[in-house]
Amino acid sequence: MNHLQEVIAKIEKARIAYSRHQVIKLVAVSKYWDIAQIIDLYNGGQRAFGENKVQDLKAKSAELENYPLEWHLIGTIQENKINTIISLAPALIHSIDSLKLALAFQQRLEREGKTQRALLQINSAREESKSGVDPNEAKEVYLAIKESCPNLLLEGVMSIGAHSEDEKVIAKSFEITKNIFDSLPNAKTLSMGMSGDYELAISCGANMLRIGSALL
Numbered sequence: 001m002n003h004l005q006e007v008i009a010k011i012e013k014a015r016i017a018y019s020r021h022q023v024i025k026l027v028a029v030s031k032y033w034d035i036a037q038i039i040d041l042y043n044g045g046q047r048a049f050g051e052n053k054v055q056d057l058k059a060k061s062a063e064l065e066n067y068p069l070e071w072h073l074i075g076t077i078q079e080n081k082i083n084t085i086i087s088l089a090p091a092l093i094h095s096i097d098s099l100k101l102a103l104a105f106q107q108r109l110e111r112e113g114k115t116q117r118a119l120l121q122i123n124s125a126r127e128e129s130k131s132g133v134d135p136n137e138a139k140e141v142y143l144a145i146k147e148s149c150p151n152l153l154l155e156g157v158m159s160i161g162a163h164s165e166d167e168k169v170i171a172k173s174f175e176i177t178k179n180i181f182d183s184l185p186n187a188k189t190l191s192m193g194m195s196g197d198y199e200l201a202i203s204c205g206a207n208m209l210r211i212g213s214a215l216l
């Protein structure tokens, strides 16, 4: 048993309230789940799954290789994991958090003649504990990656909402990311919203959600 249908109903309600024309993608964050729980979600119709650790992505995608799943890497990336990530070829990396990391991907992708879709993570809440570029530098970094990393197919931005009980503070962090997103040329993916704040993220324009615990 899981809560996929309830979560989808809530997403749909928030989506309609925001705009009937908005198209939203749900990435089920499977980092707390075992294989049977992922298969349960799959049987409920879920196809996109996200992991925050490269080793978990590797292990779970291998165990589930016979299922037509799409894997997303959403966690902070160490440079020594880049070769493994490129060989796993996730559908989307949400967590490119510096020009330096992007250049390291570019070098290896170019050498192997591959491309990789990705998002730039922005630390819109400006929290020490979070990865991501400073919102004041985000546009500049995004454009620099676009310019210098043609094999890293940057298609938007990702943020984790502010760690706060106050909805206004969380909304503010989402709005900062949305404003940057709107200023970028050809950006199409705005990944924000987790179990505790996805309806708020939708009201701020998110079109990709990363939801874990609420689905169990």
Ligand SMILES: *Cc1c(COP(=O)(O)O)cnc(C)c1O
Binding pocket: 029, 031, 052, 074, 075, 160, 194, 195, 196, 210, 211, 212, 213, 214
């Ligand atoms: C764990 C995680 C999520 C999902 O968190 P929940 O609160 O369980 O929905 C989303 N994004 C990132 C980057 C995560 O690490």
